Amino acid sequence: MQTHEAQATKTSAAPGHETQPWAFTHLAPAPEALRKILARHRKEEGSLIPVLQEVQRRYGYISREHMAYIARELRRPLSEVFGVASFYAQFYLAPRGKNMIRVCLGTACHVRGGQKILDAFSRTLGIQPGSTTPDKEFSLERVACLGACGLAPVAMINAETHGRLTPEKVEALLASYRAASGAAAPVPPERNGQGADAAR
């Protein structure tokens, strides 16, 4: 977290902002990159979603401080900014791992064992869908369709599509990504405190 953001003071509602437990009234000036994004869109009608998209592209996710800056600069209620950011699946409100894994549970993948593939990723990584490994190497999420139904069951890791997966292939696949990034082997779920019991 950048220093100027850390200086923001938690307080109650600011004028023009709804009460939120994390509303900020004493925000330091926004980081330069964020100021430029806001300046580009400030006068646009319907600028909130484009701003959120640009902030996510720049920072990888949208933090609470980002939302507070956006609300202040666009003169929108903080609750509205949070509501939009949390409504759309395209927005991430927490940092993601270096490698994004999307496992398809759409109809074609579901009937061909997509849940078993998701379980295999979850078990091997020791995390539940929607979370990130402690070493920040992998984030795991389920999606509805990846547009490669003929290859079901399918998962994407970053921009690469992997089709006709089996649970046995998942471990080897993850090992190859870890080897490519020089990351350590995964911590067994029973030792990292995030057991994937529910996924077994």
Ligand code: FES
């Ligand atoms: S249902 Fe899985 S890729 Fe379409």
